[in-house]
Amino acid sequence: MRVHHLNCGTCxxxxxxxxxxxxxxxxxxxxxxxxxxxxxxxLILIDTGFGTRDIDHPHRRLSEFFLKLNNIQLRPEETAIAQLRAFGFSPSDVRHIVVTHLDFDHAGGIEDFPNATVHLTAREKEVADGRRGGAFVGTRRYRPAQWNDVSDWRL
Structure with missing residues (x-):
């Protein structure tokens, strides 16, 4: 087993x-x-950082508040998909994604790996789907557009 540390987004x-x-x-x-x-x-990914769709459409996929607050630098070369391709892998080689939580800076690249099974705690999925966690923060930290095409959840 080999473990690679990736920077999948800079703020x-x-x-x-x-x-x-x-x-x-x-x-x-x-x-x-x-x-x-x-x-x-x-391959197994632990979190995905920002994804290609975040870079292509940041104002649709990410909260304006967090874009400005964090001064997010959306660089295509920092996406998980770009980095694994640089290692010689294909997106279809990613079998599993373990998401520690569904905040926008951890889950943005999930949809770059449509063949992967996505693992997450049931409670986190429930909270994220309800966009709870405080009215202001909950509606901005969780960005359902980042994971709404996922078909294989394991909760």
Whole structure:
């Protein structure tokens, strides 16, 4: 088994060190950390970061509030799909995606892997589908457009 650490999205919020603990400038540098695991049964992704559809249509798929607050840098080369292709893999090689939670910066690339089974806790799916978690935050952190084409959930 091999594990690859991926940055599947970069956010540069104002506040520097207050956000990331290390930046000396006015902007922080936060990454959407994902894992790509090579296993005997195929590839496994732990979270997906931002996906190609997020990059193509950010104002439809992501909250304007979080786009501005986080100063999200949507770079095609940072998508999980681009990085696994750079390793020589195909999107169809991804058999499983384990999503820690459905926040926009963890789940945006799910639909880039339509053949994968998506694993998630039942409670997280229930909360995300209801877009709960506070009226303001719940409607902005969960972006159902990022996962509404998923057909194979394992809760």
């Amino acid at each position: 540069c919020p104002a506040g520097g060190r207050l956000f990331d603990g290390t930046s000396d400038g006015p902007l922080g540098h936060l990454v959407c950390h994902c894992l790509l695991i090579e296993s005997d049964t195929g």
